[in-house]
Amino acid sequence: GAVVSQHPSWVICKSGTSVKIECRSLDFQATTMFWYRQFPKQSLMLMATSNEGSKATYEQGVEKDKFLINHASLTLSTLTVTSAHPEDSSFYICSAPWAQGDQPQHFGDGTRLSIL
């Protein structure tokens, strides 16, 4: 079945560091991918829609210069958290839409980001 691979699964780094998270679709092509963020005890919030070959679409309140998204190929989208600060610590998860069967989106395993 379709799988989405996300890397790294856990990052701890110092404040001011930029962190890149990769999201790959395995065995299928994804012209669109989604990036979510989840704070403890809260719902997954859509941050942006990544579009292959064009600019990402950001949700209201999400800083596009802070969260850089690149969707350079049909199987890879990256999210870079630039100059990360402790308030950026969260669980980041990507997904790719899947038109077959009941599963509307396939999710990556998520990346737990901790900024010290």
Added chain:
Amino acid sequence: RKEVEQDPGPFNVPEGATVAFNCTYSNSASQSFFWYRQDCRKEPKLLMSVYSSGNEDGRFTAQLNRASQYISLLIRDSKLSDSATYLCVVKGNDYKLSFGAGTTVTVRA
């Protein structure tokens, strides 16, 4: 108003008990409905889709009431392994999903 609202719980039930909880959604144009399960520090995993006529999958029963815009999930004969957070998820006519904050269920021995 949030697009999807759920009772956060927690629901603390003994093994073998039945537990049920609801969620409400605000967008009457929503097309598809799902229950996902999320374990601590893990990605959400699809538990089941929710159909207008209601549907069962083993010990899990989902209901949809479009008129009142709510969805329910019932778990029968609870197992310890059912302990998780259950996310109510709604999909519009595009690919985007709206998530509830989750209902936490803890099944105790």
